[in-house]
Structure formats: C-alpha cells, structure tokens
Amino acid sequence: MSGWNMWVPFAVPLAALFGLLVGSFLNVVIYRVPLMMEREWTLFAKTHLGQTPTAAELQPFNLIKPDSCCPQCQSPVRAWQNIPVISYLLLGGKCGSCKMPISKRYPLVELLTAALFALVAWQYGWSWLTLGGLVLTAMLVALAFIDADTQYLPDQITLPLLWLGLLFNWNGGMVSLQSAVAGAVAGYLSLWLLCWLYKLATGKIGMGGGDFKLLAALGAWLGIGALPVVVFLAALIGIFAAAAMRVGKGQQFAFGPSLAVAGWLVFAANQQVAAAIGWWLRASGF
Numbered sequence: 031m032s033g034w035n036m037w038v039p040f041a042v043p044l045a046a047l048f049g050l051l052v053g054s055f056l057n058v059v060i061y062r063v064p065l066m067m068e069r070e071w072t073l074f075a076k077t078h079l080g081q082t083p084t085a086a087e088l089q090p091f092n093l094i095k096p097d098s099c100c101p102q103c104q105s106p107v108r109a110w111q112n113i114p115v116i117s118y119l120l121l122g123g124k125c126g127s128c129k130m131p132i133s134k135r136y137p138l139v140e141l142l143t144a145a146l147f148a149l150v151a152w153q154y155g156w157s158w159l160t161l162g163g164l165v166l167t168a169m170l171v172a173l174a175f176i177d178a179d180t181q182y183l184p185d186q187i188t189l190p191l192l193w194l195g196l197l198f199n200w201n202g203g204m205v206s207l208q209s210a211v212a213g214a215v216a217g218y219l220s221l222w223l224l225c226w227l228y229k230l231a232t233g234k235i236g237m238g239g240g241d242f243k244l245l246a247a248l249g250a251w252l253g254i255g256a257l258p259v260v261v262f263l264a265a266l267i268g269i270f271a272a273a274a275m276r277v278g279k280g281q282q283f284a285f286g287p288s289l290a291v292a293g294w295l296v297f298a299a300n301q302q303v304a305a306a307i308g309w310w311l312r313a314s315g316f
C-alpha cells in the first residue's frame with residue numbers, strides 16, 4: 031500500500047477523467063443494447079417461423095457497428111465531435127450538419143459517470159475496491175437508464191454483473207465469498223417471493239424478473255448483510271421518485287433505477303450508510 035500512497039491524490043481526477051470516457055461509451059450502451067435485443071428477438075422469431083429476414087435486419091448492429099450518426103440527417107459523428115462534454119459544448123448542443131438539437135442526456139450521463147467515478151476513488155483511494163467500484167458503477171448507470179427508458183433490465187448486463195460480483199469477492203474484495211454467494215441467492219429469492227405474494231394478494235405482477243437478477247447481483251457485490259439496507263433504501267427512493275414524477279395508480283414504474291441507486295450508495299458510502307441507519311434506529315427508539 032505505502033508505495034501507492036503518493037499516487038492517491040491523482041486517483042480522484044484520474045477516475046473523473048476516465049469516467050467521462052466511460053460515460054461516453056455508456057451512452058452508446060444505453061441507446062443500442064435495447065435496440066440490439068429487439069433485433070435479436072425479431073431475427074429469432076422470424077427464423078423460428080420460417081420467415082426470411084430483410085437485408086436491413088441482417089446488417090450488423092452492435093456496440094461498435096455501425097458508426098454513430100445523427101438520427102435526423104445520418105451524417106457521421108466525427109472523431110472531434112466524440113469528445114465527452116467538450117464536443118457537446120463546441121457544437122452548441124446541435125448536430126454539426128443539420129443543427130438538430132442533441133439530447134442533453136449525453137453530456138449529463140458523461141458528467142454523472144465522472145462524478146460517481148470520482149466519488150468511488152475518493153472513498154477507496156488506490157485499491158481493488160476502487161477498481162471493482164468503477165466496474166459496478168458503470169454497469170449500474172447503464173442498467174438504471176435502460177430500465178428507465180424501456181422498463182427492461184437486460185440479462186446481458188445483470189448476469190455479468192452478478193458473476194463479476196462473485197469474482198470480486200473471490201478473496202474477500204468487499205465481503206467474504208460465502209456472504210457474496212448467499213447474497214446472490216437471497217437477493218433473487220427475496221424479491222421473487224415478494225412478487226409472488228403480491229401476485230397472490232392482488233392478482234397483479236408488481237415487478238419484473240430483471241429486478242430479481244439486479245438484486246441478486248447487488249447481493250453478490252455487497253454480501254447478504256447489506257441486502258435489507260439496499261431493499262429499504264430502494265423502496266424509499268422509489269416512493270419519493272414515483273411521487274416526484276406523479277406516477278398514477280396502475281401506471282408502470284421502473285424499480286431498477288431505485289435499486290441501482292440504493293446499491294451504489296451502499297457500496298460507495300458503506301460506513302456512512304451503516305452509521306446513519308444505526309443513528310436512525312437509536313433515535314427512533316429501537
């Protein structure tokens with residue numbers, strides 16, 4: 031550790047800079063992964079039904095191909111227009127060719143990722159916890175936005191997040207491997223059970239399978255002991271978010287973003303969250 035100490039002051043700005051670049055990539059993930067899934071389903075269904083896919087449906091479409099272009103005029107995004115945040119400011123928030131406004135969400139996702147990366151590095155310095163935390167953060171940002179957009183948490187992200195959490199705790203990165211495995215199982219089962227009971231009581235489905243997998247992944251990263259706090263925090267955040275967004279009765283509301291925020295808070299502010307909950311329990315007389 032001591033040899034690395036002199037580098038700790040560099041960890042935060044370096045993480046922020048790296049966060050800008052990763053945020054730029056996450057914008058592609060958030061936009062393309064749902065489209066990639068839709069194309070995959072279409073191809074699967076057509077093949078299954080013996081129909082011939084169209085030439086457009088057979089074109090490669092992944093995180094790299096085709097190159098990014100303006101959705102309105104199809105003019106390609108050039109290298110200098112791909113610099114996180116700076117390009118957005120240089121272009122004045124408009125497409126360089128047709129002047130169509132570019133969504134503010136692109137620079138916001140980049141700035142958010144940079145801020146979250148900086149906070150993780152500030153909390154954990156130059157360590158494995160920071161490295162793991164950056165991976166966790168990036169994947170949670172992608173999941174939160176995809177779920178908010180589409181009400182869907184893709185297996186392509188939740189399942190790798192789960193086994194990356196188990197690997198991270200192989201030698202006790204955050205918690206023991208036993209706690210991580212138990213957390214993954216309990217995370218899945220607890221929401222599954224809740225959903226099943228809710229369905230028995232009301233005849234409605236309150237949550238999606240993606241939520242079970244996301245909580246399983248958070249259990250793998252944070253251990254079984256953190257799960258009650260994650261669920262409690264996520265429920266609080268969800269209630270406030272639904273109220274703020276004026277979600278009506280019977281309207282769909284994505285729970286994934288609340289779970290992602292709660293999981294990230296528990297990871298990044300581990301001791302602080304534990305202290306705050308301890309204080310709250312004492313103050314309320316438990």
Ligand SMILES: [Zn+2]
Binds near residue numbers: 127130
């Ligand atoms: Zn354009």
